[in-house]
Amino acid sequence: MYNTYTIGELAKILGITAETIRYYERKEIIAPIHDQESGYRYYTTWDLHMLIRARCYLGFGLSIEETAGILQSKSLEEIDELLEKQEQIIEKNIIYQMNLLKRLRTNRKLISRSESLNFTLQKRPGIYRIDTQKCYTIDLKKDEREELKDFCQKIPFVFSTALFPQEHIEKGNKEFYYGIGVEEEFAGVLDIKESEYVHYYPEHLCLYMSISSRSSQILTYEVLKPAFDYMEKNNLQLAGDVISQVVSMWKPKEEYFNYHNIWIPIK
Incomplete structure (x- = not known):
């Protein structure tokens, strides 16, 4: 036949x-x-x-x-139900990949501006952030470690970030906090919400600048002095915690280097 x-x-x-x-x-x-x-x-x-x-x-x-x-299967309905579920999975993956592409392009844009020392006024995006350490010491409770581990599953959307509390700066306290963050626009895709250890910093008008850092030098808010001088000259006041986003890191020999893009909230 x-x-x-x-x-x-x-x-x-x-x-x-x-x-x-x-x-x-x-x-x-x-x-x-x-x-x-x-x-x-x-x-x-x-x-x-x-x-x-x-x-x-x-x-x-x-x-x-x-x-x-x-x-x-003999049932067209069963076949369609299974294909519908797969359609939803594919759609979710496409949304994830589109956001990943957007994140990569944002990172490239930040890198292109990281060597410039020019001060500009721009809005900092909303950021969800969790601490990994105080200065250079990791001292986290068990619950903090668990939440940090969950946050790390959001890589590659996360970025390293330093935070200089406004209160510390005003009192001359050189301690800072280091952690990882995610921009608000990606929080929905990644299912990130504010919690006891994950803090949300809303969009805010900031003085924007870039600095380089290296492992042979202790990082303190004093690296921001040129920005503070600029603020004083232009009658701008500090209006919140200073947050950085590390946009690149490298280690050519025995020393680590990175670039921070800095957002200094102003009023």
């Missing part, structure tokens, strides 16, 4: 290996004709198109088990 083809012929048509076809057979996706005398398998065009359909479902991201199940 139907012309038959060898496994080698079918493999050449599909551009896959004979072993791959045998794998689909073991998963009961196809059922070739077995010649009892020769022991050879023979395939029809039905098998060809079942394999094409199977590879379509696999290309949609379904597992081999889901693919086998969908090909053995």
Whole structure:
């Protein structure tokens, strides 16, 4: 009734290996004709198109088990329900990837401005932030460590960030906090919310600048002196905690370097 083809012929048509076809057979996706005398398998065009359909479902991201199940189902409703679920997964992944692309482009833009010492007025984006350390010492409670671990799962959307509390600056206290942060626009995709240890800093008008830092020098708010001089000259006042975003790091030899983009809230 139907012309038959060898496994080698079918493999050449599909551009896959004979072993791959045998794998689909073991998963009961196809059922070739077995010649009892020769022991050879023979395939029809039905098998060809079942394999094409199977590879379509696999290309949609379904597992081999889901693919086998969908090909053995007689219910179009069941097939559509499974495809609808996969559609939602793909859509979610696309949204994630689009946000990831946006994050990468933002990082590139920040890097391009990081060597400039010019002061500009611009709005700092809203930021969710969690501490990793006080100055250079990690001393976190168990709950803090757990929440920090969860926050780290948001990499590569997170960035390292220093925070100089306004109160410390005004009192001459050189202590600062280091941590990691995520910009507010990505918080929804990453399901980040404010908590006991994750703090939210809303969008705010800031004096923006860039500084370089290195491991051989202790970081303090004193690196911000040129900005504070500029603020005094232009009648600007500090209006909140100073937050940085580390946009690049490198280690050419024995020393670490990085660039901070600094947001100094003003009024």
